[in-house]
Amino acid sequence: AACSRKNRNAALHPLWQSPLTIPGGTRQSPINIQWRDSVYDPFLKPLKISYDPTTCLHIWNNGYSFLVEFDDSTDRSIIVGGPLENQYRLKQFHFHWGAINDWGSEHTVDSKFYPAELHLVHWNAVEYPTFEEAVMEGNGLAVIGVFLKLGARHEGLQTLVDALPAVKHKDTVIEFDVFDPSCLLPSCPDYWTYAGSLTTPPLTESVTWIIKKKPIEVDEDQLEAFRMLLFTSDGEEEKRMVDNFRPLQPLMDRTVRSSFQ
Numbered sequence: 001a002a003c004s005r006k007n008r009n010a011a012l013h014p015l016w017q018s019p020l021t022i023p024g025g026t027r028q029s030p031i032n033i034q035w036r037d038s039v040y041d042p043f044l045k046p047l048k049i050s051y052d053p054t055t056c057l058h059i060w061n062n063g064y065s066f067l068v069e070f071d072d073s074t075d076r077s078i079i080v081g082g083p084l085e086n087q088y089r090l091k092q093f094h095f096h097w098g099a100i101n102d103w104g105s106e107h108t109v110d111s112k113f114y115p116a117e118l119h120l121v122h123w124n125a126v127e128y129p130t131f132e133e134a135v136m137e138g139n140g141l142a143v144i145g146v147f148l149k150l151g152a153r154h155e156g157l158q159t160l161v162d163a164l165p166a167v168k169h170k171d172t173v174i175e176f177d178v179f180d181p182s183c184l185l186p187s188c189p190d191y192w193t194y195a196g197s198l199t200t201p202p203l204t205e206s207v208t209w210i211i212k213k214k215p216i217e218v219d220e221d222q223l224e225a226f227r228m229l230l231f232t233s234d235g236e237e238e239k240r241m242v243d244n245f246r247p248l249q250p251l252m253d254r255t256v257r258s259s260f261q
C-alpha cells in the first residue's frame with residue numbers, strides 16, 4: 001500500500017519550485033511594512049552611496065529577472081553607513097514586477113503593492129572573500145529596495161529599457177558597459193531597514209534590507225518593456241516574464257526601523 005507522507009512538503013511556489021517558507025526560517029523576505037509599527041532609530045546614519053558607472057558589465061536574463069551585473073573585484077562601487085557596520089560592494093541590480101500595475105513589488109507598505117520593485121544587491125567584502133560565502137552569512141548582504149510607481153517616463157531607466165529586447169530569452173546576455181545605478185534612486189534619503197533574506201533561491205537569511213520610503217516614477221511603456229521579457233529560452237514555448245515576486249512572509253519577532261520620524 002502506498003505509504004502516506006508523514007510530513008507534507010512545504011507549499012511549493014510554481015515559479016521557484018522551492019518552499020514558500022523556509023522550514024525554521026525566522027527572518028524571511030519580503031514582508032509588509034506597517035508604517036505605524038516601524039520604530040524611528042535616531043542612531044541610524046545616512047546611507048552613503050558611491051557607484052562608479054564604468055564598473056557596469058552586462059545585462060543577463062537569468063530566467064527569474066534581468067540582472068545588470070557589476071565588476072565587484074574592487075571597492076569602486078560601494079555603499080556604507082545607514083544600518084551597516086561595514087562597506088558593501090555592488091554586485092548586481094534587478095527588478096520584480098507584475099503582469100498588471102495593481103501588483104508586482106515584493107515588499108508592500110501598509111499592504112499596498114507597487115507595480116515593480118528594484119533591488120540593488122551588495123555584499124560584505126570586508127569580512128568575506130567571495131559573494132558566494134557572504135550569501136551564507138547573517139551580515140553578508142545588503143539590498144537596497146526601491147519601489148517603482150506609474151508616472152512620468154524615467155530617462156535614466158530608458159537606456160536600460162532600450163537594451164531589453166536583446167535579452168528577451170532566458171540565458172541571453174548583452175554587454176552594457178556604462179551605467180550609473182544611482183540615477184535609479186529617489187533623492188529623498190528616508191528608508192526603512194530590517195533583517196531579512198534573499199527572496200529567490202537560495203533564500204538565505206543573509207540580507208540587511210534597506211527599503212527607500214519614496215518610490216521612483218516610470219511610465220507604462222517602460223513597465224510594458226519589462227513584461228515582454230520571457231522566462232523561457234529561445235525555442236521553448238514562450239512564457240512572459242511577469243509576477244516574478246515572492247509572496248509576503250511572516251514578520252515573526254522582527255522590528256522594522258525607520259531613518260525618519
Ligand SMILES: NS(=O)(=O)c1ccc(NC(=S)OCCc2ccsc2)cc1
Nearest residue numbers: 119121132135143197198199200201202
Ligand atoms: N531578490 S533578492 O534581492 O533577495 C536576491 C538577490 C540575489 C540573489 N542571488 C544571487 S545574486 O545569487 C547568485 C548565485 C549564487 C551564488 C551563491 S548562492 C547563489 C537572490 C535574490
Ligand SMILES: [Zn+2]
Nearest residue numbers: 094096119199
Ligand atoms: Zn530581488
